[in-house]
Amino acid sequence: MSVIVFCEQSEEGFKKYTLEAITYGRKLAESMGKPLIGVVNNSTFDEDVLKQYGIPTVHSFGGIPTGDSRKTAENVARIFEEAEGKILVLPINSTGKNIAGQLGILCEAGVVSSVMGLPVGTDPLKVPVSVFAGKATAEIKVAADKAILAIQTNAIAPEEAPAASVEHISHQPAEESAVTILSHETIQGEIPLPEAERVVSGGRGLKGPENWQILLDLAEALGAATACSRPVSDSDWRPHHEHVGQTGIAIQPNLYIAIGISGAIQHLGGVNNSKTIVVINKDPEAPFFKAADYGVVGDLFEIVPKLTEAVKKFNASQ
Ligand SMILES: Cc1cc2nc3c(=O)[nH]c(=O)nc-3n(C[C@H](O)[C@H](O)[C@H](O)COP(=O)(O)OP(=O)(O)OC[C@H]3O[C@@H](n4cnc5c(N)ncnc54)[C@H](O)[C@@H]3O)c2cc1C
Helix, strand or coil: CEEEEEECEECCEECHHHHHHHHHHHHHHHHHCCCEEEEECCCCCCHHHHHHCCCCEEEECCCCCCCCHHHHHHHHHHHHHHCCEEEEEEECCHHHHHHHHHHHHHCCCEEEEEECCCCCEECCEEEEEEECCCCEEEEEECCCCCEEEEECCCCCCCCCCCCCCCEEEECCCCCCCCCCCCCCCCCCCCCCHHHCCEEEEECHHHCCHHHCHHHHHHHHHHCCEEEECHHHHHCCCCCHHHEECCCCECCCCCEEEEECCCCCHHHHHHHCCCCEEEEEECCCCCCHHHHCCEEEECCHHHHHHHHHHHHHHHHHHC
């Protein structure tokens, strides 16, 4: 029985969320004394990265159009079965979210989502997860023999631990898919929100889309992704893929800067697992200050440009 990690290969290679899942899987396999196996959704990939992160055996399959979650899940499940998988680890990125439930059915395994740390027990398996929109942590006991663990991004830091060698077993490309992907669009030139280390986010306090440049300048100086509150994307001030919160994307970057956002519970639900929260708001009673590590009470139109200048000065001095 082995621990298997789904190592998604994106167009840019293995992303940080995959390295986090590999680190999780490796530590879990070591603690359980089980073999560690990687599954890659492409027959060509950078083996050195997997070696660097300690995966000794890799199975791969190709021929699946990007976004075909059904076929991806079927192929991962096939390898899980052939390799006698006990636990399958995958990151909660968009593919992970789409395939975790399908894998649970195909592999007859218990699915645990929003996993925040290594198991607190392995017989039976007990895993810490984030619940109530990040307000609490629960321990989930898996009653099934097999488990799918979907790891929250930024829950574990990627750690290298080189493997002596990597054995690569390539599987036949998937048969023709029942699903036809009509179009696939990759957003260019932006830092994807779910994997961003730093996020600068704006709310209705910015008054309108014409004022967004001050936020974009700060994000650029910090090397941060940009996000927004729901009314902002609902009003088409910003694109919908930037909407964070209970009904948007849930993120947990190392730094979240909330600018002109009141801190409604539905917004906090998607961001309050961030490691450090900085709030800029002119209302000292804004609820967001209760969740903040650092708060600035004042007019964002004065504060944000000054902050950007300070960050630029700091960058130039490095
Ligand atoms: C079912 C449901 C689901 C929802 N899901 C989400 C979700 O996923 N994400 C989400 O964000 N919301 C969600 N909402 C909406 C949520 O309840 C709030 O209405 C929303 O988050 C408020 O957005 P805001 O903070 O940008 O705007 P506002 O509440 O209008 O707050 C604007 C803030 O800007 C400050 N401000 C104004 N001018 C300045 C200035 N010059 N300088 C500094 N500060 C200034 C104000 O003091 C205020 O605190 C949901 C609501 C419901 C009912």
